[in-house]
Amino acid sequence: AVPEGQPPGSAAAPPGRREVKVVVVGDGGCGKTSLLMVYAKGAFPEQYAPSVFEKYTTSVTxxxxxxxxxxxxxxxxxxYDRLRPLxxxxxxxxxxxxxVxxxxxxxNVAAKWYPEVNHFCRGVPLVLIGCKTDLRKDREQLRKLRASRQEPIxxxxxxAACQEINAEVYLECSAKCRENIENVFKEATTIALNAMKRAKRHRKRKVCSVL
Structure with missing residues (x-):
């Protein structure tokens, strides 16, 4: 049975196992949900349906x-700008x-998302992700982009954006082709665990200096 307060399909972590909370943000339609669904469920969503709030629970070694x-x-x-901070x-x-x-x-990474995340999650490590890399070679998508005098990122x-927002690392992926998906979450988890370790040491030092 799923514990109260948790969505179906998620399970509580066994006692003693580390837990990491990963929040994924970005413009609507940029590939966040596909990235999560391919990683957590192994399925690529063929149709775009905007997410309001979804939680997936999985594990990584x-x-x-x-x-x-x-x-x-x-x-x-x-x-959803007022709802998202929850x-x-x-x-x-x-x-x-x-x-991309x-x-x-x-x-919007630098104009919207970095300021918002920095405000609500100050000090939390950031990872910048370029999604939909398979479309860089898609002729139809390239034609559309060039028709408006734009090029792929x-x-x-x-x-450069990674440095600008002081993110830990920049990674690219394609959910559709399942390229680099596992690596995105492994890297993010490692970065989170290292930050948690540093915070714990910092708290210990603070306690010692108070004593």
Whole structure:
């Protein structure tokens, strides 16, 4: 049975196992939900349906330890700007996503998502994710983009944005082709665990200095 307060399909972490809360943000339609669904459920959603709030629970092995991941999908649309901060409490790592074929979603990384996340999750490590990389070679998508005098966002532009928002790492992935999906969550989990370790040491030092 699923414990109270948890959505179906999620389970509580066994006692003693580390838990990491991962929140995924970015513009509506940038590929967040596909990334999460392919990773947590092994299925690519063929039709776009905007998420309001979804939680997936899965596990990942880092080193020799199994870690429970609580993955929170958020709504990127402006209508949910006031609701979304409810997801941010006790977050261990934030994935900021954009669509490499949508320059506006890339611009919003620094213009919208970084300021919001920095406000609600100050000090929480960030990982920048470029989604839908398979579409860089899609002729139809390229034609549409070039018709509006735009080009796909390059890897080096992604790295530049990563430095600008002080993210820990920049990663690219394709949910449709299942490229680099596992790596995204393994990296994010490792980064979160390291930050949690540092915070714990910092708290211990603080207690010692108070004593």
């Amino acid at each position: 880092v080193g020799k330890k199994e870690v429970t991941l609580n993955l929170y999908d958020t709504a990127g649309q402006e209508d 997801s941010y409490q006790n977050t261990n790592v934030v994935l900021i996503c954009y669509d 074929m949508n320059p506006t979603s890339y611009d 390059t890897y080096s532009q992604g790295e």
